Amino acid sequence: NLITLDNTGVTNASGSTGSGTTASNNYTIDTQRPTATITVANPNLAIGQTSLVTFAFSERVTNFDLSDISVGNGSLSGLSSSDSGLTWTATLTPDANITAANNFIVLDSGRIDDLAGNAGTTVALSSNYSIDNQRPTANISIANPNLATGQTSLVTFAFSEPVNNFTLADVSVANGTLSNLASSDGGATWTATLTPTANVTDPSNFIVLDSSTVTDRAGNAGTGIALSPNYAITTTSLTGDPQFRIDAPAPLVNTRNLPLQPALFGLPTGNLGSPLSFSPLFEQRTTGGGLPPVGNIFITNRALAPSFIAQVFDSSSVGGPGSGFTGFNSGEGSVFGSSTLSTLFSRESATDSSTTGALNSAGSNDLRDSSQSIQAGFGALTLGQQLQQITDNEQEKLSALAWALGEVGVSEVQA
Template sequence: TDSNNYAIDTQRPTATIVVTNDSLNIGATSLVTITFSEAVTGFDLSDLSVANAVLSNLASNDGGKTWTATLTPTAAITDATNLIVLDAGQVNDTAGNVGTGIAISNNYAIDGERPTATISIANPNLTVGQTTTVTFTFSEKVSGFNLDALSVANGSLSNLVTGDGGKTWTATLTPTANLNDPSNFITLDNRLVNDLSGNAGSGYANSNNYAINTVALTGDPLFRVTDPAPPQGAPNPPLQPIVFGRPTGVLGLPIGFPPLFEQRELGAGLPPVGSIFLRNGALAPSYIAQVFGTDRAGDSSASGFLGLGGGDGGVFGSSTLSSLFNRETHGDDSPLKASDNQSIKGPGDPVQGARGMFGAPSLGQQLQQLKDTEQRQVMDLAHALQQVGISEMQA
């Protein structure tokens, strides 16, 4: 008789994996089908290794021989080479045979990034009759790019072409005529450009600034001549000394005199007193001043002298008799020294010698005034003048 039937299963299960959409862009998913050589048990997602993506919704509708899942790529990743791998050693058929080896899916590409662009203008300063090349460089090759995606300020673009399959594009920029504008841009609307995976760009891309001056000059050129401006901070010219000549003009009173350096001429034909001190040399202008000094005793008494100054001592030089007026008041009996060192008794010296210059009326006029006010001082001065050779004075 025949035995009961028995089944023999000595084959290990194998599998194939197919990714339906092998080019995944932003937001895309794909169906993945895992087909075994026979029904299997114990199969789950932990048996699968997925590159740059995740699988979900694993299920079988035929008892375990065919399984499906959903593949979702990782966001913001671009990778052209990706695989799903099954470790068959983790799967058993219904007879308990363990699978062997590995199963690998077909390749799938992931493009999870949007295209971006930069815009460069070769000549940013455009004048009459000039054009320039504009270069558009994308982060990846794009399709559908045309001039409608561009906004051009005060100009127009033409001859848009690519020489590398869509990653780099060039065009010619022609500025608007008869215009002067220093601030201009070319703007690309990235939303109107797609990469080869279908991802649309986002936002806008702006070029570097370019200036336009296409105002044509008409008529003859205008030449304008202006005086040069003085340099800032120029040093002041050095001061130059003023050399005065011999004074000229009409003399005035000793106190209220006309311009300071006028010629002094003494009345009554008397030569300038400078001849007294220059030992008969060339005559030099000399000056007569009346000086008063207040007594230190505080009793409001005063003393005065006729002073002789000038000669060859310079504009403010002093004469031989200047020592009569350079002494402090020591009292009524202090001796006065003349040029020959002889003492002259007098009522006292004024506090400060006379070195200013005054107008010079006649000697007789000055002596008459002194005689009316201070007789004693006139006598002392007459005595001093006699010592240096003057033998006659009008009193």
């Protein structure tokens, strides 16, 4: 700036008029305050990313440093100028583990002077930038955790933020398949249909998501895997009569008071020798055997002992005196004695001389049966005779047997 004098307008004392102009020395004027514009090169910062920030002032400034700046969710470093203070640059580094869509850099211009010493009076605000320094995570839920034949279940993938690149190829399904993957809210929540595999019974199954194949809007990939809760699958086809699968089981019947029925015994086991040469029922038993010697059965202090029902099978050999079991003294066809229980069975069948005669010594010789090779017996009826009576008289003889056993104190349950 100059001050100029027009000398023609000036006269001296003698009245002479000047000529030309006269200029002052130069001087400067700065009456404007400095302003700044802030630009963020990368407005969308993800994990591991930084951005160049430029501060463009209206004029050269002094006293500018990082303390004059406030940074949203980040920090600046490397502040410098390459044009004598007119333009400055710095590096923006976002904070870790931050997801924020709206962030700004703020410059307090009142702390900056231009070369004339004029301080700014306004606040400089950068353009907006977003920060996403978090990796996406997912939560998997299964609507129906117990899948049977013909059933499906809705599966929901709820991400911590909207994601890209999510497909069924990112998911592993145990004993099943997923279909119809879709999102209705921009990628934050996805749903699919789980269909179990047929003919499978497995109580432990999971859906696994590989998070590393999924990225958020900022490009951050997930890490690790996401695991669903357990779900059970029972799709094995049932076999057998459907009647037995759908009907409830019949209740147990109280058998304590049922009518006496013939007992059914299984086949004897072990080495029995000849089927016609079983050991005598009343042989001497070892300790704990349960049956007393035959001498204690019929004679106790010269009195009759309680009666026993028994039958004795003789040897298949019939030649010679005393062969097999024919009594307790010599002689063929003899009977040691009669059972006192014999009269009980003759209550209603005394007229049947062919069978009741076997209960006394006189009729013992009539018991010979070549089909069974039975030569002699004592006590109650033989097995063949009892079966014959049951066949001939059926319920009548069953009633007689029940009555007889009741008289001697043997209950139906014991029988």
